[in-house]
Amino acid sequence: MAIKHLRTAFASQYQPGQPARLVAGEAMQEPGGDYEALHKQMKRLFNSKPGKKYGRFSEDLGECPFSAWLKDYLEDKQSFSALTDRLFGQWQELLNACQEEFDGHLMLVHEALADSEVAYLLVLETDSAMRFDGSERLDATDIISLSRLNLAVRIELDDWLGENGSDNYLTLVHGRGTGEPGDLFIRLAGFTNNVDVEKETLTFLDAVEAFAKNSEPEKAGEVRAKAYEFCKDQHALGEPVEIEALSGYLDENQPERFKEFASQNAELPESGVLHPDHRKVKKLVRIAGSGGGMSVSFSSDLVNQAVYYDRDNDALTITRLPKALREQLQRYLETREE
Known part of the structure; x- marks a missing residue:
């Protein structure tokens, strides 16, 4: 893994109806070190997220110009710095009209892999932490969250622009509870859902x-x-x-x-x-269900071996109980008898 270019910007909207604040960092080429480690962790979170969506860029470039800007950068028609200036500017404009509070770091990463190139657009969240300052006074500070990622999109650049390109080169993480900022992020990325x-x-x-x-x-x-x-x-x-x-x-x-x-x-x-x-x-390997105060889960391989279902009586018979379950049942029955 090698980051070719990376840039971040902190955006905040604390008073809906008022202009959003945005502070951009410098555009970095091959930053290495801690930036590689941070991006690696964000990729882990991205890959582990369930419920991802797959699609392509919107064809409405007037409403969603990011794809056109990104293509110009990849074709050396503009610099990475110019691309991100435009991207961050649009993000600030979108947040200006946002009616919900928001703060987070927007990060764009262009990464070269062994056999392909990808780009990530992510919103990094923050956690609160406590520390002692130089005078040994307790101070609250914000740190980057390494355990949460709720807004991100991955662009498979080769699948998008290659000769044998795929129809679904975008992968979106859109977590629950992201509200209006989440919808604005989708608009910023120009994501259109193309997969059911x-x-x-x-x-x-x-x-x-x-x-x-x-x-x-x-x-x-x-x-x-x-x-x-x-x-x-x-x-x-x-x-x-x-x-x-x-x-x-x-x-x-x-x-x-x-x-x-x-x-x-x-x-x-x-x-x-x-x-x-x-x-x-x-479901291919486990059978599970819950309701009425009961929760049951077992490997499908155990059907008719250690778990038997009587369709006529709607009854389930379980043999070879797990040791921990057997001990709990015995203790419970002994307590009831006392």
Whole structure:
């Protein structure tokens, strides 16, 4: 990982209806050191965030000019400093009309990876901390939060501008509770949602389930487990699921088998890429439910082995109880008997 360019600006809007305040730092080239460490942590938070959205830049350049400015910078028609001057200026204008209080550091990073280039636009939040000053008096200060990231967008530059570009080169983190500033950030980034994650999750689950049922009975559980493992690993990397890569992972001896099966039995996108929600994909390997004061969760492999469901009586029988659960039940019953 190597940061080519980075710049930050602190923006605040404490009195809605009044001009927002913005203080920009200098544009830095290959800052290294602590900046690399900070960006690495922000990437970890970005990749781990559930519920990300996928899309592309809005075609309304009058309303969302960031993509045009970014393209000019990448084509050496303007400097990174000029690009960020424009970007920060628009952010301040958007916050001028914001009716909610806001403060945060806007950071734009252009990063070169081993085989591609990406850009990140993030809002860094702050946490309060206490310290002793030089006179040993307690003082409150603000520090960058290394555990929260609620507004960010990643731009896959090669997928956007390359000859074989993807239709979904933007990945958005839009946390709950960000309110109007969150909506303004989406407008600043020019993000347009182009992927129905819920639909693609169902497509993924249906394709894997059908393939598992079509496999040898003793290998069905292995298929589900490997599909979930692959999806989880992709989520950790912040990457979608490529059907061709998944197919090879599920069966190294016949790497095309799942791909061919899925193309015939599921409505796959032309790109051959899905963006399933890894939380819902967990249904492949776990059965869970709660309600009426009860919460039950167990591996799907235990059905008809240690967990038995009686459909006629709507009853669940569990054998081989976990040791901790057995001990809790025994203590509870002993207390009731006393």
